[in-house]
Amino acid sequence: MLTKVMTFALEGVEPVPVSVEVDIRPGLPTFQIVGLGDTAVRESRERVRGAIQNSGFEFPMKRIVANLAPASLRKSGPSFDAALAVGILAASEQIPLLSIDGTGIFGELSLSGELKSCAGALPATEGARTLGLSRIFLPERACAEASLIRGISIGAVRDLRELHSTLIGERPLREVEPQPEIVQGSSAPDLSDVVGQPGAVEALVVAAAGGHNLLLEGPPGTGKTMLARRLPALLPPLDEDELIEVARIQSATGIGLNTGSGFCRPFRAPHHSVSAAGLLGGGSVPVPGEVTLAHRGVLFLDEFPEFRRDALESLRQPLEEGEVSIVRRAGRLKFPSRFQLIAAANPCPCGVGGESNGCQCPPLSLERYRSRMSGPVLDRIDLSVFVGRPAISDFARAGGGHPSSTTSKEASARVQSARQAQHARLGPGRLNRDMSSEELTGGGALETAAERVLAEAYERHRLSPRGRVRVLRVARTVADLEGEDTISQDSVLAALAFRMRGPKR
Amino acid sequence: MTGPCLDCTRNSLALAVSGAHLEAMRAAWRPKSVLGLEADALLRAVGGKAEAGLHTKLDLAVERARSEEQALPSICAACRHQGDFEFPDALASDPEPPWALWVHGSPGALTRACESPSAGVVGARRADAYGNAVARDIGRAVARAGGTVVSGLAFGIDASAHRGALDVEAGATVAVTGGGVDVVYPKAHRQLHREIVDRGAVVSEMPPGTALWKWSFPARNRLIAAISDLVVVVQGARHSGSLHTADAALARNIPVAAVPGRIDAGVSQGSNLLLADGALVVTEPSVVVRALGLDPDDKKAAIKADLVEACxxxxxxxxxxxxxxxxxxxxNSRLARLELLGLAETGTDGRWRLVG
Structure with a gap:
């Protein structure tokens, strides 16, 4: 007898419908799974057999062939277990065929028959809705993330027995309530923890407001990482579509998705030994890399000059286009990767950075260290700020609760209003970092005095034409933060204070 | 607004209404010798058969000028006897003084040009890239050291010198024109004209609305020389108006400087001749600044109080x-300003420090 159960595989982070066909014929008792599965899929046989028998059902002692169609798609992971088990139960007439019509089943089985959560429940639910299925059964633990998807009924099941009794109608469907509004960012660390550093804090606010990439330079231990970690909370909350994009990636890669009150934009800080494939994504069945995990969030590269050159160079495409395309034997995949980059660097190899109290680096090694920072990536960083040692008096002040430090709440209110100004000017989805030179200067947007200062700076600081546009973009954001329609001279000057310094800028 | 006294207004207007006649008599008259004539004498001298008609015109013009006095609030005027601002001594005691002065912009800029160091930077309209660049550099250097750049708003060197002064944040510049201060000539300099009005002064001895004649230019040149403490000829052909300005300066005991140019470039021949005759050689812009008695290294001369605080x-x-x-x-914007002025910089340790 032949049955067909719908489940879903992942291609990158997108769902692909897979129908699990099970055919049972008289013959020697064998169980075979065909359809380009990896080891986890092959081992599925043992889990399915154990789960069926330990749940008190009969495992047919006949010749069983299961096919995962389409057969051309490489399949990996244990998420086909539940569908395989239900297929076998239906083909051996332990479940009526009619009950699995229009139903998706997704999840891993343990030998005891328990349905275990596995990566990809959210995309699978999306896929089921797109396919027009009326319901999908998911492991209980995976239901929280899947409930972000509306328009399909989601059944939570604990084990194979519960799945069986629901399918035959012995027990009502345990439907998952749709997710209420998610409160974002409430658990993120606060900006007011930062001691001193008014310049760096302001740079962080400007970066958040205009979506600019940021370079933090300074000796170790001065708070570069601390500052970077506070960026996600300054960014405006994700809208519903963006939230699902992020949740889809987190679900597909199996990172625990925090659907509780503390959901925040992603913050990824890969170690500097990461490979290009680790950053961009890769593997024979391509999986997303760090740039995709940081989608709609922050990618923090600490010890920027220590990263492998090829890894840094590979960031060019995602920075430019907001997505990565990966070509492998299995095919060509596109991953979203619109992230904000924060790079942090010591001023020199020893880290002291030519400060009066003894940097021992010979001049040549200093040169080499700086030249290790990838030019093409630096070109895409609009803002740069130095994070120096705070004065000792700043600590005394922080202890005494001095009100001078900015809180995340104040800062994100400023960011929000600047974002509104950008939305009004540029339309949805675009930020100041995407503006061209013509847009920035056209239509009287640049005041005459500002133009003059910019021209002076272009000559005096030997800006490159691209460096000039970067200054303009930042100036635009500064003006937005101040609530001004045109770019004033002071905005350009403030942007100049945040420009990249050094030879190649 | 009080404006110049009736006599002086009338005398100036007489020049304006007889412009065309002065033009026609250019061959016979040295225009500057008629500039000092009182209205009736002037009309008699130039009028011939048309004298009666000119009188009528003048009376009408005087009447209109008196009724329109309030119409242009941004323009103020004065003569030696009365006016909206103090008539500068340097011009009152000039051998060929103007009857009256009209100022579009800030009269303070004119006063400053007359009383504190100022350089008349003049030269060819058809200057080449070298001349324009040097004029702009000189303009910047003078303005940065706190001096005023005086020129004539013409194409070429004049415009470059003005722009150089405007490049500097608090740069001072005064433009002297041959026509009315509200008459933009050349028309292409509308924007420059407006900027000078905003940040300095456009000055003329002719009433507003007066058109330009050929004789207006040498007349204007003498005022540039009279206002300035030093006249710099950046480029100028033989027999050009720039040399006329230099002559006017020498006649007033005002030193003349010239910028060396290529000997095979016609546009530099006049200025090179001035050098041959002993003019101060401008080997670099700071020469002009020093000749004015200013300190070219005093970068703080032009900075404002808020920047001192940052320093x-x-x-x-x-x-x-x-x-x-x-x-x-x-x-941050003040620090960036200091950096732009070359007064401060950041080191590899990211720390700000003062330069020099």
Missing amino acids: EAISADRVDDYLLQVGTQVG
């Missing part, structure tokens, strides 16, 4: 406190 914060190594105190955005 103090840097030298006390309290930049963070300063940022907190004045606001990060404001503080």
Whole structure:
């Protein structure tokens, strides 16, 4: 007898419908799974057999062939277990065929028959809705993330027995309530923890407001990482579509998705030994890399000059286009990767950075260290700020609760209003970092005095034409933060204070 | 607004209404010798058969001028006897003084040009790239050291010199024109004209609305020389108006400087001749600044009080406190301004320090 159960595989982070066909014929008792599965899929046989028998059902002692169609798609992971088990139960007439019509089943089985959560429940639910299925059964633990998807009924099941009794109608469907509004960012660390550093804090606010990439330079231990970690909370909350994009990636890669009150934009800080494939994504069945995990969030590269050159160079495409395309034997995949980059660097190899109290680096090694920072990536960083040692008096002040430090709440209110100004000017989805030179200067947007200062700076600081546009973009954001329609001279000057310094800028 | 006295207004207007006649008699008359004539004498001299008609015209013009006095609020005027501002001594005691002066912009800029160091930077309209660049550099250097750049708003060197002064944040510049101060000539300099009005002064001895004649230019040149403490000829052909300005300066005992140019370039021949005759050689812009008695290295001459505050914060190594105190955005823009002026920089340790 032949049955067909719908489940879903992942291609990158997108769902692909897979129908699990099970055919049972008289013959020697064998169980075979065909359809380009990896080891986890092959081992599925043992889990399915154990789960069926330990749940008190009969495992047919006949010749069983299961096919995962389409057969051309490489399949990996244990998420086909539940569908395989239900297929076998239906083909051996332990479940009526009619009950699995229009139903998706997704999840891993343990030998005891328990349905275990596995990566990809959210995309699978999306896929089921797109396919027009009326319901999908998911492991209980995976239901929280899947409930972000509306328009399909989601059944939570604990084990194979519960799945069986629901399918035959012995027990009502345990439907998952749709997710209420998610409160974002409430658990993120606060900006007011930062001691001193008014310049760096302001740079962080400007970066958040205009979506600019940021370079933090300074000796170790001065708070570069601390500052970077506070960026996600300054960014405006994700809208519903963006939230699902992020949740889809987190679900597909199996990172625990925090659907509780503390959901925040992603913050990824890969170690500097990461490979290009680790950053961009890769593997024979391509999986997303760090740039995709940081989608709609922050990618923090600490010890920027220590990263492998090829890894840094590979960031060019995602920075430019907001997505990565990966070509492998299995095919060509596109991953979203619109992230904000924060790079942090010591001023020199020893880290002291030519400060009066003894940097021992010979001049040549200093040169080499700086030249290790990838030019093409630096070109895409609009803002740069130095994070120096705070004065000792700043600590005394922080202890005494001095009100001078900015809180995340104040800062994100400023960011929000600047974002509104950008939305009004540029339309949805675009930020100041995407503006061209013509847009920035056209239509009287640049005041005459500002133009003059910019021209002076272009000559005096030997800006490159691209460096000039970067200054303009930042100036635009500064003006937005101040609530001004045109770019004033002071905005350009403030942007100049945040420009990249050094030879190649 | 009080404006110039009736006689002086009338005398100036007489020049304006007889412009065409002066033009026709250019061959017979040295225009500057008629500039000092009182109205009736002037009309008699130039009028011939048309004298009666000119009188009628003049009376009408005087009447209109008196009724329109209020119409142009941004323009003020004065003569030796009365007016909206103090008539500068340097012009009152000139051998060929103007009857009256009209100022579009700030009369203070004119006063400053006459009383503190100012350089008349003049030269060819058809200057080449070299001349324009040098004129602009000189304009910048003079303005940066706190001097005023005086020129004639013409194409070429004049415009470059004005622009150089305007490049400097608090740069002062005065443009002297041959026609009315509200008459933009050449028309292409509308924007430059407006900027000078905003940040300095456009000055003329002719009433508003007066058109330009050929004789207006040498007449204007003598005023440039009279206002300035030094006349710099950047480029100028033989027998050009620039040399006329230099002559006017010499006649007033005002030193003349000239910028060396290529000997095979017609546009530099006049200025090179001035050098041959002993003019001060401008080997670099700072020569002009020093000749005015200013210090070209005094970069702080033109900075404002708010920047002094920033300088103090840097030298006390309290930049963070300063940022907190004045606001990060404001503080950063002042620091960037100091950097732009070459007064401060940041090192590899990211710390601000003063330069020089």
